[in-house]
Amino acid sequence: MSMNSVTEEIIRGTFRGEEPLEIPVITFRGESDGPEFTVMSGMHAGEYSGILAAQRLINHLRTTGISGTVRVIPVVSTRAFMARNMQLSxxxxxxxxxxxPGNADNSYTEFQIDTLYKLLVTSNYVIDMHSGEFAQALHSWIPVPMQGSDDFQRRTLSLALGYPVEHIELRRERESVPALVNHLADDGVANIWAEIGKNGLPNESHIDAHYQGLIAALQTAGNLAGEPQRPSHTFIEGSRRQINADVSGVWHPAVKEGDIVEPGQPLGNITDYFGTVLEEYFAEERALVLYYWTSPAIDHLRRPHGYDWHSGLVSLLTIDEASDTARLDA
Ligand SMILES: [Zn+2]
Known part of the structure; x- marks a missing residue:
């Protein structure tokens, strides 16, 4: 087996001369030509299954010849990782x-994203691994942004088809897709983000599911030899609905990740410190529970930079199963 050249680096920078940034990057270059593929994890630094899957991939590529270039960024948010910080910078x-990218002088996070983006934008393919934060019980699924030409959509979707998860979500509304994902797609980088894992736990089956998906995607792209696995999937499309608290208190969820809820079904309630119910929440439509917050502590007024993470209770996808899956499999 031919061997790859390997480069390990820590990309360093400083925001406004005071806040240091470090991003670890390992790059494997094969002896034969092929696409450039970047895998990253630890953007949300408590999502450990993806980080450990990235390390498993690095170990594999140290002894397995590839075509083209594979770059792995095992921890995007190293400051948050080392501080054991959850979700936010x-x-x-x-x-x-x-x-x-493009606003590096505006904030530390935008400086971080701008630096990261330069590492990503030359890629043909990017997979970003997410794994459910400490406070987040997540249903494993693969969201696929369906943008651009038919060929570009097909290449993007092909990255998801080897993951051993039940649900692949086709997401067509740009507003429901993270900004970084839209920027990459606009710059011609076929990219998905994988959501596998929950509650920050480095669970072996979640690490393995991430890893299997990565191997299949690298085989699909042509970086790795071999026929990619193609487990069966249910393709879903729908609208995202995040149920947010409108009172602060103690959250008691009544659903689990992966549940299908029906209109009128209780989602949970919020009590005061003494257990008196302040507010009850119900499903309004038939929907899949993508994740729910397992943290009982809800402060509905805490919205850093407008973000509603701290008032979130349940994240739903209204169900509308894609009818012509045969076309998508083609
Ligand atoms: Zn995440």
């Missing part, structure tokens, strides 16, 4: 996923 309390 510990420097400026922003949500990294919702920012794009």
């Amino acid at each position: 510990p420097v400026d309390q922003r949500e990294v996923h919702f920012y794009g």
Whole structure:
């Protein structure tokens, strides 16, 4: 087996001369030509299954010849990772996923994204691994942004087809897609983000599902030899509905991730400290529970930079199963 050349680096920068940034990058270059493929994890630094899957991929590529270039960024948000911080940047309390490149002077998070973007934008393919934060019980699924030409959509979707998860979500509304994902698609980088794992737990089956999906995607792109696995999937499309608290208190969820809820079904309630119910929440439409917040602590007024993460209770996808899956499999 031919061997790859390997480069390990820590990309360093400083925002406004005071806040340091470090992004670890390992690059494998094969002896034969092929696409450029970047895999990243740890944007949300408590989502450990993806980070550990990235390390497993690095170990594999140290001993397995590839075609083209594979770059792995195992922890995008190293400041948050080392601080054991959840979801938001510990420097400026922003949500990294919702920012794009081009405003590096504006905030630490935008500086971080701008630096990261330069590492991503030359790629043909990008997979961004997410795994459910400490406070987040997540149903494993793969959202696929369906944008651009038919061929571009087909290449984007092909990245998702090897993941051993039940649901692949086709997402066509740009407003429902994280800013970074839209920027990459606009620049011709076929990209998906994988949502596998829950509650920040480094669970072996979740790590393995991420890893299997990555191997299949690298085989699909032609970086790795071999026939990619193609487990069966249910393709879903719908609208995202996040149920947010309108009172502060103690949250008692009544659903689990992966549940299908029917109109009128209780989603949970919020009590005061003594257990008296302040507010009850119900499903309004038939929907899949993508995730719910397992943290009982709800402060509905805490919205850093307008972001509603701290008042979120349940994240739903209204169900409208894609009818012609045969076309998508083609
Ligand atoms: Zn995430």
